[in-house]
Amino acid sequence: MFELEKRPTASTRGIVDPSAARGGFELVRLAPAPDLADLVERHWVVRWDLPPGEEFTQVVVPHPNANVVAEADGFAVHGIPAGLFSRTLHGSGAVLGTKLRPGALRVLLGTPDAVRPGLVLPAAALAADGGEGARVADVEDAGRRAVAAARAGDDVGAVAAVTPLLRAVAGRRRSARSGVALARVARVLGGVVGGELGPDAGVADLAALAGTTPRSLQRLFAAWVGVSPKWVLQRHRVHVAADLIAADPGFPLVDVAAAVGYYDQAHLSTDFARAIGTTPAAYARRCAASRAAVSPLVPTPGPRA
Template identity: 55%
Template sequence: MRQVFDGAAPVTQALDDGPTLGIVNPARARDRFVLARVDPDPGLADLVDWHWVITWDLPPGVTFTQAVVPHPVGQVVAEHTGFLAYAMPAAAVDRRTLSGAGGVVGTKLRPGGYRALLGLDRPGERGAVGPALVLGPTADRTGAEAIAQARRGRPDDAVRTVTPLLLAAAESARTPRSTAALAALAEAFAAISDAVPGTTVAALAASLGTTPRSLQRLFADWVGVSPKWVLQRHRVHLAAELLGRDPALDLAGLAAAVGYYDQAHFTGDFLRAVGVAPGEYARTCAAALG
């Protein structure tokens, strides 16, 4: 199973404390695993969005499958099989089934960070998973130490354990070209997050002082999806987040609030990304909230 869990971060944050963009039905997950989010070292701020640390301890014979609507980024993850690098997922919904007891220590890269950190000449094949060789020969041992810290309830220590490997890899990987691309992408993604409902790629490009074609080329070369795809995914993430917090929201009003001109278009995009229609998603979230 793929290993991607997402959210948003202040310094260290638990699942109950803030936005859960991408986590499907977060209320259902709260008693199944513990998620902490940790800000990166300043030396990694251009490449790393945040670190996430997950631990779980389920009763014998009990399993739990968590679904995530992925963000358009790669990850590096310390897990029991080793330290792995994950490109942007290929599937619309990513799932991980948990059983027994365990932990993982993940690093969510910034848009374009997967290509930059791994020193690739393209964004990477969607769905690709392999050893995080860029972190060096001690990565698996260091990852195991980080997981042990996580399972002792010390997510900050877990992140501090893997940070030197990431800093060394980042220092070796940075180039003037990647630095410029990551800065441009950071500005573009910030603009997408702040965009008013109904923002088009042309309007986004104009706000960034570039052309739609140049923006599309930047995304194709470093992210692997189009600006239009990212705008759409952001709207779905936001809609799912709002429904997860208040399942009683009017769906037509929600569609308009996140940038859709008609509810049918919103329903189609939501269904393709999340796997269920907004109304069904709201019902499952309501049941989880009790």
């Protein structure tokens, strides 16, 4: 059996223009209960308090993960978005999200349709089989309590509101088959994100990590994740490239391309624009402007006597 990495990640990968994001909302991440770490990567809380009449729009470049999200408008299950995800914030509020591990949504929903791109369902779908401890009323109440706790600044309480629901559903729907499938997927994703493979790795390298063939790996991801191994590699490269640019907008783009495994800058530009909606050069200009706007003014030293 493969061993799962069970610590929650803490990177900003996927958050477009992270310097601007820090001025728009607060993001807190929390580890899941140990008995749910095979299905849950982490919980997250987003909290904001904007001046009257102002709004803030955040764009996210999705990872191969589904989320269960409790917010004022309802409690819902979100599969991997078909494209960019954006949300415009007004006034004040809070959201509790549970970022599932790749493939975990199929386990919790118990249906192959869980991997459909752009899937959005009421969280009550988790109680579709009427199992004990996960009635529709219980699901909706858990979402309301999670939002109330998050708004009050009680992040631990927000997570505690949804954990029994996730535990009840997982207890009914886990199986030996799903455990093996998710462990193989986790082995591949861990190798990609953890840097075990070189930046120019291909699908065959991912298959070797999982001890299978490229074709079998493609079938595994199609059945359990909803995106291909090639998509995972390309998306990871774009995430890392965006991180490098955001951290240093002056980083030469040809060097960014080489650092994330592209043979030339043109191929990076194509994948980057497809995923993020803008070219690396335009993104660098945006990040530079945001960094300048949020950086404290530092007095220029005067001449020495």
